Each structure stands twice: as structure tokens, then as C-alpha cells.
Amino acid sequence: MKKILLIISLLLLSGCYNYRELNDLAIVSAIAIDYNNSNNNFEVSIQVVNPKKQQDTSSANEPDFIIYKAEEKTLQQAFRNIVDTSPNRIYGSHLEILIISEEVAKNHIDKIFDFFAREPEARSEFSILVAKDSDPEDEISVITPLINLSSTNIKTLLQTNNQNLGVSIEQTFNETLNSYLNPYLEIALPSLELIGKEEKGEKQTNIEQTNSNNKVKLATTAIFKNDKLIGYLTKQESIGLNILLNKTNMTMLSHKCSDNNYFTTEIDKLKSSIDTNIENKEVNIKIEGHSIINEMNCNLNIKNTDTIDKIDKEIENELKKIIENTIYTIQNTYNTDVIGIRDMFYKKNPNYLKKHYNNWDETFKELKFNVEVNLKLYEKGNTVGGTIYEKKQY
Amino acid sequence: MEKIVERLKKETNNLSDIIYRIKYINDQKIYIIYNEPLVSSDKISDFIIRSLDHIDEKYKKKIDLYSVIKNDINNFKVTDVKNYKDIVFYLHNGFTIILFENATALAFETKRNLSRSIASPTTETTLRGPNDAFVEDIQTNTGLIKRRIKTNDLWIENLQIGRNSNTRVSIFYMNNITDKKLVNEVKKQLEKIDIDNIIDSGTIKNLIEKENKNAFPTIATSERPDRACNAILEGKVVIVVDTSPFVLILPNFLNDIFKSTEDKYGKAINVSFTRIIRFFAFFITLLTPGVYIAITTYNQEMLPTELLISFASQRSLVPFPAFFEALLMILSFEILRESDLRIPNFSSSALSIVGALILGEAAVNAGIVSPIMIIVISVTAISALIFSEPEVIYAIRIYRILFMLGAAFMGLIGVIFIFIFFILKLSSLNSFGKPYLMPYAPTYISGLKNSFIRLSTNKQTNRLPYLSKNKTKYRSDTK
Incomplete structure (x- = not known):
């Protein structure tokens, strides 16, 4: 009897804490945050999944997601104000992406970090992106084909790009938060662009054609200095930064062998290691990887090992040039330590760092980077020789 | 005169x-x-x-x-x-x-033959193996066992139980294998019985089973002579009751519900795989509704986003809470099952039509349940049917509803609480002095070798150590 009483009280006294039916939830998949300078309000837009869409045939014309918008002086108040228009409770555990406007990225990113680090419900796995030259609300409003939910579309885009081309930098909120909180690190975020700005992509007509009018497109990496957006890298530099940060392991390289003729290689299993020398202000970067010939438009006999060695050297130089360009831009144009050299120095010898390098901006400019690239060509595709070269033999 | x-x-x-x-x-x-x-x-x-x-x-x-x-x-x-x-x-x-x-x-x-002839088993059907079953006559049943164990070491003790029915009850055990303490304990329990009637072995089972409060059976029943013989040879005790085609096998462990008679006749690797599936089925049938309720009403963050959207879309037209929805479905399935057992064979096709309506598309279209709930309940129901012992199915049913209650009140935490309670209950259970969770707790390594998996007959040389202290080997080592 005692046991039964115990079980009953155990069940009833909990009072169904945190009970919520699926029907009552507004599942938020994406959030867009902008800042209105005229009235100093945060403009928050959330993308809520429309669950009726899949179940009910009568709602075939309804969109897959709905955008709710609210604004207020602080983020929390702005989010609460969404209940003015949304009948369901906002549920943030399935947040996939957060898009911030350039204005927010320039001046208010610390508020974003505080809010999302404090919010217990938000999942820490989402990615933050910067809306380049566009309104973040428009970015999440675009109706996309194939993957109907635009947040999943963007997230998948980010992953696929990172794994195959290495332009976009993929990191979760937790990783970004770590580099934000570390005083010796600067953050870098991926960015998004809109194609076809004339007409907004939030209508169903956007996906009623084979080539939709409006699309979201991944742009290059946005880099920050002192938690303020200062600029964007070029495509090549974004790849270079990703390689330096070990955030990607695959990319493409092409090398010019004669006028308008190139050969293209895929670089695989990229691995970079950075070794520092505090006293000499030296940074030794070593990059290793495999390369595969994908396209050979040059008259080269790649059956010959000497040619292979030559090609190998050329690819290595090409990659070295990209890395050095990236470092130059970061060092001189933007002068921001996104690679985290200062952090490495600190981890190696914190006292020396504090004593000698008080003005890091200047020190960073003076650093000497030695890049060593070591690639190994190990595959030439299905054809053994070059088709162009072979044909010329007869 | x-x-x-x-x-x-x-x-x-x-x-x-x-x-x-x-x-x-x-x-x-x-x-x-x-x-x-x-x-x-x-x-x-x-x-x-x-x-x-x-x-x-x-x-x-x-x-x-x-x-x-x-x-x-x-x-x-x-x-x-x-x-x-x-x-x-x-x-x-x-x-x-x-x-x-x-x-x-x-x-x-000058007895007249009042018993039916030996037929094939109806409740424990197998694909391989002998196909005879016990009948209502104790002489025939004794014969079926003795035919398989032709040794003087098969000892039988006879008792008369029941003031009116005067039923003959026989205890079968191997003199050289079985633990004598177990035999004496069984005999003591049987001699203590003072009752008017013994019509079926079930009555005896209820009278000698000490752990009546727990739903899981500590005595197994079987109608297969080969299963009874295997049990006797393992060192268990088999009680045969006149007028009952079901013999009692004891002690019975939880692990025994995962073993089937035909396991001994199959290839070890295939049998091992089947056993792993049975383990999965056990936990699926026990936990699925509870975990589903917990995840959809409390711990939505556990689901992948796509799955959550899919669940939410299916739930969007259902007016009931998930717990009530699940209870409704479980109850209607249990009612269907029960009526299926009682109904005469000629009207069973009508029942299956009605059954398909309740647990099917019609219920979904009426907006009473969501399609995913139909799948959850179907998987649960199908997994429960793997076990041939009805008592086991009933016991699982009780705990399943407990898990659902825990989930409905506290989410996954509740499921974990009930699971702890479940494990505690099972480990405190005894079957004639032997812990019910053998060989898992207390752990017997040599017993474990033949629990999740089955060793090939060549490698199975020792008897289960917790059943028989006797060192006689199951099989000699020489190959």
C-alpha cells in the first residue's frame, strides 16, 4: 500500500511540469535579427514550421512555413511580442539557423551572444550567418524548391558547400561562442546573399518554375575585429582561411598551363598544422593533403612520372599562393587575428605574450609566416593518360 | 460381501x-x-x-x-x-x-481410453522439431517424457492432491543432475496443498508459486514434451498433472522467455540473431508507447527536426492528448485480442474486418488518432506476440501501461523512474530460491554465454551452473 501511495504521489506531485503537446507548439526553425537605427529597436523575424501543410490535402496551397515579426528595445521583449500575432507558444529547441543583418553584426553582436547563451531552450547546434547586402528577414522568407523548409535549405547548403568546396565556414553556435568569449580570438562567420532582389521570394510562385526567381546564395566569409564586422574575404581567401582553421578538408584548385588552358585538381584530406615561435615572431604553417586530377586541358603526358612531379609542384605552389594571399589580407588589409595566432602564443607562453606584445595589432602585422605545402597526387581519374595528349600522338 | x-x-x-x-x-x-x-x-x-x-x-x-x-x-x-x-x-x-x-x-x-489422441501443439508451434503435444492423460504424458529420456536416473514421484478430484500429480527430475534441495522444496510445497479440486495444472501453479504479487511468471507452462525434457535434463523440475495437457516447469527465469524450444535444433548463428531480435522486441513492446508519449509531450528537443515536423503535422488534427490517444489504442487492441481468443472460429473473419477499422485508416480519417500512433501501437502489439507464454504478454502489458503513465506525468524522467522500479521488481523476484534475473544478476559468465546468443552445440559442454551443482558435463570435450 505504501509503495502504491509513493508511486501515485511521485506521479501527481510532479504536476506535469514542462508538459506541452505537439499541437500547441510553434516550432521555430530560423530566426532573423535586424536593428532599426531610427527608433533603436531590434526587429526580430521568426520562421515557424506549418505542420498542417503535410497532413491536410486541403492546405496544399499553404506555405511550408510562416514568418512572424515583432520589434522592441531588447531581444527578449521582441521575442515575447511575437505572441501578439502567433497563437502558439514559441518553441526554440529546433532552431537551425540564425541570420543577423550587417548592422547587427557591426554594432550589436554582443547582445546576440548574451541572449542565445542565456536562453535555455535554444539548441546550441544552430549556425549564425550574416546577411550580406540584404535584409535577413528576406533571406528566411524565400520559398525554396527541393528542401521546402528554407532553414534546412540554408543549413544543408552550408554543410554541402563546406564539405565539397570549402568556401563557407561551418561552425555551431557553441563554437562561435567559444571564440567570441576568448579575448585572444576573433570570430569569422559565413554570409548569405540573395539573388533576384527585385521581386521578393516569399510567394509560392517562386518555386513554380524550373529556375526560381529568387534564391539564397552562400557568400564568402565575413570577418570581425573586436566583435565588429569589418569586411568580407574573397572566395579564394575564404577557402584559405578554412584550410588554415582546419574547417574543411576538400577544395578545388586550377592551374594555368598555357593560354586559356587549365588543369583542375581536387584537394582531399587537407590537414593544416600551425607551429609558432614567439621570440622570433615566426609562424610555421604546414599543409598536407591528397590531390586528384579532375580535368586536364593541357598537352601533358601524365603517364610520365616527371610530369606528375612537375604537376604536383605546381599545385603545391598554387595552394601556397592562396594561403599566403589569405594571410596577407588578414594581416594587412583587415589586421584581424582570425587564425588565432595570439591564442596560440598565449597557450605557449602567456607571460612572454603579456610582456612583449602589448600592441597586438602592430605585432600581428610584423609576424612572419612560413607556409609549407605538401600535396600528394595519387589519382588521375578513370583515364590513365591525358586524352588531349594521347590524341596528339597519332 | x-x-x-x-x-x-x-x-x-x-x-x-x-x-x-x-x-x-x-x-x-x-x-x-x-x-x-x-x-x-x-x-x-x-x-x-x-x-x-x-x-x-x-x-x-x-x-x-x-x-x-x-x-x-x-x-x-x-x-x-x-x-x-x-x-x-x-x-x-x-x-x-x-x-x-x-x-x-x-x-x-479395465480403463476405457477417455483421452484424445496425441496431436500437434496449438499454443507453442515451431517450424522445426518434434510435433507432438501433451494430452489430458497422465499415463500418455509420462510416456511422452519417458520415451525421450531412457535412463534409470529419471526419477518420478507421485502424489495425490485434491480431496474430491484425487488428482495424480507426478514430479519428474533427473536424479544425477537436479539439485535435491529444489526437489524437496517442490515436494514440500505440493504436500502442503489442501484443496477440493485440481482440474488443471494452473491451480497447482497458483498454489505453489510464492511470488504471486509480481506479474512475471516464476513457473513456466508448456505443452511440448521436448521442451519439458530439455528442462528436466538442464536440471529443472517438471510437474505433470493428470487431466491437464500443460506441464509445469520450474524454476523459470526471465531469460527463458527469450529462448524457444526450436533454438536447440537450429544453427547457432541464426538462433543467436533471432534471440537478439527477441531482446529488441521485448524492450520495444515494453517501452515504445511510453517513450513516444514522453518525447512528443515533454522532450521534443530529442527528436531530429524533420521527424518533429512530421510528428507535429500528424498530430495537428487530433483533439486528444497523446497519452489518452495511446491508451485508447492500446485498450482497443487488447479488447480485440481478447475477443479474438474467445470468439468461435467461424466468426473470426468478421472480427478481423472490424479490427482493421479500429486500428487503421478509418480511425485516422475520423481524426481520432494520428497515423504515427497506429504505427507505434502496431509495433508494440506485434513485438508482444513474439512470446508464446500468455503470462509474459500480460505482465508486459501491465508494465507498458505503467511506463505510459510515467511518461504522461513526467516525460522521459518518468520513464526512467518506472524503468528503475521495473528492474528492482524483477531483481527482487525469486523462483524457488533462484534469482529471477539469472544469469544477468547475479552474473554467471558461463550462463551469459548462452543467453543473448547461443553457442554452437560443439562448444556447449557445461550445464547451466546455477541450476545444477552437479559437475556432469552436457557434452564431452572431445570433438
Whole structure:
């Protein structure tokens, strides 16, 4: 009897804490945050999944997601104000992406970090992106084909790009938060662009054609200095930064062998290691990887090992040039330590760092980077020789 | 002699079924008494009456009728009847009594065959292996076991239980394998029984099972002679009850529900895989509704986003809470199952049509349940049917609803609480002095080798150590 009483009280006294039916939830998949300078309000837009869409045939014309918008002086108040228009409770555990406007990225990113680090419900796995030259609300409003939910579309885009081309930098909120909180690190975020700005992509007509009018497109990496957006890298530099940060392991390289003729290689299993020398202000970067010939438009006999060695050297130089360009831009144009050299120095010898390098901006400019690239060509595709070269033999 | 007949007639209220036939042999009067529904008339006329006539012709001078009849009658089983009580006993057991003038009596076995013939098992069907099943007759059942274990070490102890039914109960065990303490304990429990009737072995099971409060059975029932024999040879005790086609096997462990009789006849690797599936099925049928309720009403962050959207879209038209929805479905399935068992065969097709309506598209279209709930309940129901022992299915059912309650009140935390309770309950259970969770807790490494998986027969050399202290090997090491 005692046991039964115990079980009953155990069940009833909990009072169904945190009970919520699926029907009552507004599942938020994406959030867009902008800042209105005229009235100093945060403009928050959330993308809520429309669950009726899949179940009910009568709602075939309804969109897959709905955008709710609210604004207020602080983020929390702005989010609460969404209940003015949304009948369901906002549920943030399935947040996939957060898009911030350039204005927010320039001046208010610390508020974003505080809010999302404090919010217990938000999942820490989402990615933050910067809306380049566009309104973040428009970015999440675009109706996309194939993957109907635009947040999943963007997230998948980010992953696929990172794994195959290495332009976009993929990191979760937790990783970004770590580099934000570390005083010796600067953050870098991926960015998004809109194609076809004339007409907004939030209508169903956007996906009623084979080539939709409006699309979201991944742009290059946005880099920050002192938690303020200062600029964007070029495509090549974004790849270079990703390689330096070990955030990607695959990319493409092409090398010019004669006028308008190139050969293209895929670089695989990229691995970079950075070794520092505090006293000499030296940074030794070593990059290793495999390369595969994908396209050979040059008259080269790649059956010959000497040619292979030559090609190998050329690819290595090409990659070295990209890395050095990236470092130059970061060092001189933007002068921001996104690679985290200062952090490495600190981890190696914190006292020396504090004593000698008080003005890091200047020190960073003076650093000497030695890049060593070591690639190994190990595959030439299905054809053994070059088709162009072979044909010329007869 | 006349006094005995008078008393018998009086006590049975002149029952017309009992025939008193008077016969004179060698000018001596004897009574031939038998109970008509229980005896075979052929046997009486062919062997007893004819033999008596033969004696009458053969011996002309006065003889000692008692010893002559005992010697000359063509019957394989003759018993001296000592007193009146014995006469009644043999009469009700299908014997024919010959009563002499000096009040002595002889009993001859003339039983009519009241049992059905040996058929194939109905509740424990297998693909491979012997296909005979126990019947209602204890002699046949004993025969089915003895036919498989041809050794003097198979010991049988007989008891009479039931004041009215006087049912014969036999305890089977291996003298050289089985733990004697276990046998004595069983015997003690059986001797303690004081009851009017034993109609089926289930009654005995309830009377000797100490752990009646727990839903999981500590005594297994089986109608397969090969399963009973395997159990006896492992060192278990088998109780056979007259008039019941189900024998009792004890002790019974939780692990035994994952084993099937035909496991011994299959290839080890295939059987191991099947056993792993049974383990999965056990936890699926126990936990699925509870975990589903917990995840969809409390812990939505556990689901992948796509799945959550899919669940939410399916739930969007259902007006009930998820717990109520699940309970509704579980109840209707259990009602269907129960009525399926009771219904005569000819109307079962009507039942399956109705069943498909309740657990199917129609319920979804009516907006009462979500499609995913139908899948959850179907998976649960199908997984439960893997186990042939009905008691196990019922026990799982109780705990399943407990898990659902825990999930409905506290989410996954509740499921974990109930799981702890479940494990505690099971580990506190005993089956005739042996822990119910053997060989998992307490852990027996050699027992574990034959639990999740089955070793090939070549490698199985030792007996289960927790059943038999005896060192005799199951199989000699030489290959």
C-alpha cells in the first residue's frame, strides 16, 4: 500500500511540469535579427514550421512555413511580442539557423551572444550567418524548391558547400561562442546573399518554375575585429582561411598551363598544422593533403612520372599562393587575428605574450609566416593518360 | 460381501452407472463391480468374463477361488484390495472389482481410453522439431517424457492432491543432475496443498508459486514434451498433472522467455540473431508507447527536426492528448485480442474486418488518432506476440501501461523512474530460491554465454551452473 501511495504521489506531485503537446507548439526553425537605427529597436523575424501543410490535402496551397515579426528595445521583449500575432507558444529547441543583418553584426553582436547563451531552450547546434547586402528577414522568407523548409535549405547548403568546396565556414553556435568569449580570438562567420532582389521570394510562385526567381546564395566569409564586422574575404581567401582553421578538408584548385588552358585538381584530406615561435615572431604553417586530377586541358603526358612531379609542384605552389594571399589580407588589409595566432602564443607562453606584445595589432602585422605545402597526387581519374595528349600522338 | 455391496449402493445413492454383476463360479458367488463410464466393455467381456467362464469349466472340484482368479485371469494388472476405501478408489479409477464371499476383493485394470489422441501443439508451434503435444492423460504424458529420456536416473514421484478430484500429480527430475534441495522444496510445497479440486495444472501453479504479487511468471507452462525434457535434463523440475495437457516447469527465469524450444535444433548463428531480435522486441513492446508519449509531450528537443515536423503535422488534427490517444489504442487492441481468443472460429473473419477499422485508416480519417500512433501501437502489439507464454504478454502489458503513465506525468524522467522500479521488481523476484534475473544478476559468465546468443552445440559442454551443482558435463570435450 505504501509503495502504491509513493508511486501515485511521485506521479501527481510532479504536476506535469514542462508538459506541452505537439499541437500547441510553434516550432521555430530560423530566426532573423535586424536593428532599426531610427527608433533603436531590434526587429526580430521568426520562421515557424506549418505542420498542417503535410497532413491536410486541403492546405496544399499553404506555405511550408510562416514568418512572424515583432520589434522592441531588447531581444527578449521582441521575442515575447511575437505572441501578439502567433497563437502558439514559441518553441526554440529546433532552431537551425540564425541570420543577423550587417548592422547587427557591426554594432550589436554582443547582445546576440548574451541572449542565445542565456536562453535555455535554444539548441546550441544552430549556425549564425550574416546577411550580406540584404535584409535577413528576406533571406528566411524565400520559398525554396527541393528542401521546402528554407532553414534546412540554408543549413544543408552550408554543410554541402563546406564539405565539397570549402568556401563557407561551418561552425555551431557553441563554437562561435567559444571564440567570441576568448579575448585572444576573433570570430569569422559565413554570409548569405540573395539573388533576384527585385521581386521578393516569399510567394509560392517562386518555386513554380524550373529556375526560381529568387534564391539564397552562400557568400564568402565575413570577418570581425573586436566583435565588429569589418569586411568580407574573397572566395579564394575564404577557402584559405578554412584550410588554415582546419574547417574543411576538400577544395578545388586550377592551374594555368598555357593560354586559356587549365588543369583542375581536387584537394582531399587537407590537414593544416600551425607551429609558432614567439621570440622570433615566426609562424610555421604546414599543409598536407591528397590531390586528384579532375580535368586536364593541357598537352601533358601524365603517364610520365616527371610530369606528375612537375604537376604536383605546381599545385603545391598554387595552394601556397592562396594561403599566403589569405594571410596577407588578414594581416594587412583587415589586421584581424582570425587564425588565432595570439591564442596560440598565449597557450605557449602567456607571460612572454603579456610582456612583449602589448600592441597586438602592430605585432600581428610584423609576424612572419612560413607556409609549407605538401600535396600528394595519387589519382588521375578513370583515364590513365591525358586524352588531349594521347590524341596528339597519332 | 453383501454388506459391502449394500454400503456401496447406499453411498452412491444406487447410481445406475455402477454395475453389480453376480456370477457363480464353481458354485461360489462373486460380484463383478465396475463403473460403466470409465471402463472398456470390451476388456471386461473379453478378458474378465471369458476368463471366469474358462475357470468355471476347468476346475470341477472346490478350489480357492481367490488365488485361482488372481492367477488365471488374462489381465496385465491385478491388485489386491485391502479395504473398503481401496474398493471405492479403484472403482472410480476405471478398475473392475471382483468381490468374493469372504469379503476379499481383486481389482483389474479395465480403463476405457477417455483421452484424445496425441496431436500437434496449438499454443507453442515451431517450424522445426518434434510435433507432438501433451494430452489430458497422465499415463500418455509420462510416456511422452519417458520415451525421450531412457535412463534409470529419471526419477518420478507421485502424489495425490485434491480431496474430491484425487488428482495424480507426478514430479519428474533427473536424479544425477537436479539439485535435491529444489526437489524437496517442490515436494514440500505440493504436500502442503489442501484443496477440493485440481482440474488443471494452473491451480497447482497458483498454489505453489510464492511470488504471486509480481506479474512475471516464476513457473513456466508448456505443452511440448521436448521442451519439458530439455528442462528436466538442464536440471529443472517438471510437474505433470493428470487431466491437464500443460506441464509445469520450474524454476523459470526471465531469460527463458527469450529462448524457444526450436533454438536447440537450429544453427547457432541464426538462433543467436533471432534471440537478439527477441531482446529488441521485448524492450520495444515494453517501452515504445511510453517513450513516444514522453518525447512528443515533454522532450521534443530529442527528436531530429524533420521527424518533429512530421510528428507535429500528424498530430495537428487530433483533439486528444497523446497519452489518452495511446491508451485508447492500446485498450482497443487488447479488447480485440481478447475477443479474438474467445470468439468461435467461424466468426473470426468478421472480427478481423472490424479490427482493421479500429486500428487503421478509418480511425485516422475520423481524426481520432494520428497515423504515427497506429504505427507505434502496431509495433508494440506485434513485438508482444513474439512470446508464446500468455503470462509474459500480460505482465508486459501491465508494465507498458505503467511506463505510459510515467511518461504522461513526467516525460522521459518518468520513464526512467518506472524503468528503475521495473528492474528492482524483477531483481527482487525469486523462483524457488533462484534469482529471477539469472544469469544477468547475479552474473554467471558461463550462463551469459548462452543467453543473448547461443553457442554452437560443439562448444556447449557445461550445464547451466546455477541450476545444477552437479559437475556432469552436457557434452564431452572431445570433438
